[in-house]
Amino acid sequence: MSDPFSTNNPYLQGNFAPWLEEEDHPDLPVKGELPETLRGSYYRNGSNPPYAPGANYHWFFGDGMIQAFHFDEGRCSHLNRWVRTERYEAQRKYEAGIFGGIGPEASPDPRAEGHSPNASNTHVLWHAGRLLSLWEAGPPYEVDPITLETRGIHDYGGAFYRERFGGRNPDIMTAHPKIDPDTGEWIGFGYSPLEPWLVYHAVGRDGALTRSFELEAPFPSMMHDFIVSADYAVFPIFPAVFDFGVMADTGLPLSWEPERGTHVGVLPRDGTAEDMVWFDHEACYCFHTVNAHVEGSKLIAELFTTPGAPLYQGPGAQPPRLKRWTLDLEKGGLKQEDLDDAPAEFGVIDPRHAGKAYRHIFTMGSVDYPNMKGQPEGFDSIFHYDLKTGRREAHRLPNGDCAGEPCFVPRSRDAEEGDGHVLSIVYRRDENRSDLIVVDTQDFTGEPAAIVQMPHRIPFGFHGSWRPAGGAGR
Numbered sequence: 508m509s510d511p512f513s514t515n516n517p518y519l520q521g522n523f524a525p526w527l528e529e530e531d532h533p534d535l536p537v538k539g540e541l542p543e544t545l546r547g548s549y550y551r552n553g554s555n556p557p558y559a560p561g562a563n564y565h566w567f568f569g570d571g572m573i574q575a576f577h578f579d580e581g582r583c584s585h586l587n588r589w590v591r592t593e594r595y596e597a598q599r600k601y602e603a604g605i606f607g608g609i610g611p612e613a614s615p616d617p618r619a620e621g622h623s624p625n626a627s628n629t630h631v632l633w634h635a636g637r638l639l640s641l642w643e644a645g646p647p648y649e650v651d652p653i654t655l656e657t658r659g660i661h662d663y664g665g666a667f668y669r670e671r672f673g674g675r676n677p678d679i680m681t682a683h684p685k686i687d688p689d690t691g692e693w694i695g696f697g698y699s700p701l702e703p704w705l706v707y708h709a710v711g712r713d714g715a716l717t718r719s720f721e722l723e724a725p726f727p728s729m730m731h732d733f734i735v736s737a738d739y740a741v742f743p744i745f746p747a748v749f750d751f752g753v754m755a756d757t758g759l760p761l762s763w764e765p766e767r768g769t770h771v772g773v774l775p776r777d778g779t780a781e782d783m784v785w786f787d788h789e790a791c792y793c794f795h796t797v798n799a800h801v802e803g804s805k806l807i808a809e810l811f812t813t814p815g816a817p818l819y820q821g822p823g824a825q826p827p828r829l830k831r832w833t834l835d836l837e838k839g840g841l842k843q844e845d846l847d848d849a850p851a852e853f854g855v856i857d858p859r860h861a862g863k864a865y866r867h868i869f870t871m872g873s874v875d876y877p878n879m880k881g882q883p884e885g886f887d888s889i890f891h892y893d894l895k896t897g898r899r900e901a902h903r904l905p906n907g908d909c910a911g912e913p914c915f916v917p918r919s920r921d922a923e924e925g926d927g928h929v930l931s932i933v934y935r936r937d938e939n940r941s942d943l944i945v946v947d948t949q950d951f952t953g954e955p956a957a958i959v960q961m962p963h964r965i966p967f968g969f970h971g972s973w974r975p976a977g978g979a980g981r
């Protein structure tokens with residue numbers, strides 16, 4: 508018998524609690540009509556511990572479970588599978604959650620020693636003919652795009668290794684690479700509390716690792732996401748500083764040091780580490796950026812920031828809100844504008860406009876909870892920001908239901924930017940159940956065009972993406 512799950516950890520309660528079955532639903536009921544243009548698969552990753560995790564479990568540290576919705580000819584099927592990581596298999600062997608959480612009491616189980624902590628739980632992306640399950644600090648796992656069977660660690664043909672910790676080890680990469688819609692390149696980065704603190708990666712359209720080098724940073728920072736335009740990769744270093752000296756007090760090797768400010772490194776994508784140029788900004792934190800483009804000598808980026816520390820802790824904590832950064836590449840200087848007062852996070856765009864001038868953002872947002880701290884329960888809407896008109900419209904969910912990260916699917920290959928459908932896994936609070944909603948962007952505030960009904964809930968998750976039928980391109 509495995510241990511029972513804790514009943515007082517908020518990340519194991521309600522719709523954070525894991526779903527412990529792997530299932531196949533070959534033909535889910537649909538309210539309304541699925542658009543004929545919606546042909547392909549929607550994937551979403553998230554934390555789903557298979558066994559009771561150690562003390563102080565946090566949502567960020569559960570084992571990755573991928574949800575897949577396959578759409579074809581007006582039908583939708585669903586399946587969910589854990590990613591068979593090394594740590595998942597170790598836990599199956601011991602029938603125990605041997606990996607702990609964060610905090611002073613999160614002492615690791617000795618059986619975890621020697622196993623990679625890669626939980627592969629954060630994102631899932633299609634690139635170069637492969638479906639890749641991503642994590643914060645390690646290589647991707649490749650997963651079958653139809654069956655979700657894990658094919659193993661994807662090490663880019665043996666190229667994804669680096670001298671770290673005194674030996675040759677798997678390299679680091681976060682779960683937020685950007686895919687250039689024109690070149691098909693995958694632009695990624697890794698960060699670490701131990702040197703090297705920052706690493707840049709580029710993968711070609713054919714899936715080969717083309718560039719991978721270390722970058723200087725003013726201090727080791729917890730970064731999570733970065734910014735990519737057609738010509739630049741931008742690395743925001745926030746004052747969430749890795750410091751093992753504070754571990755004994757806080758249980759986290761992380762120190763919020765606002766006096767250090769934010770430092771933003773701009774690297775030409777075809778440059779070398781020596782070409783990085785730095786911009787200074789006030790202390791803030793950002794989990795998720797949205798997009799960036801260059802106009803003349805200005806690099807313009809939209810992102811969600813909070814004025815305080817990550818994880819929304821501490822007095823005066825604020826929810827994330829949409830901001831715009833304008834970096835003057837000629838004269839220097841970074842200017843920030845507030846684009847909205849309402850809390851919002853997990854924003855996506857029409858992927859055909861990644862790194863380029865663009866108009867539309869779709870994001871989780873909150874109309875009714877202006878002071879919410881960024882937790883999924885408070886996101887009562889999906890927002891559409893039109894950057895051209897400056898307007899925001901909300902697709903309000905009924906009954907305080909909770910939105911998941913939206914995913915935008917163009918109506919056709921040559922449809923106008925933002926013309927298509929927005930998918931989101933929503934949690935029906937009163938029914939303790941989930942649906943996948945399909946919202947037509949031409950009737951964004953109206954009823955969803957289709958609601959794919961799940962027979963049970965899908966736990967709150969992180970990031971997902973769309974693979975067009977046949978898997979060609981993006």
Ligand SMILES: [Fe+2]
Nearest residue numbers: 731794795970
């Ligand atoms: Fe993320």
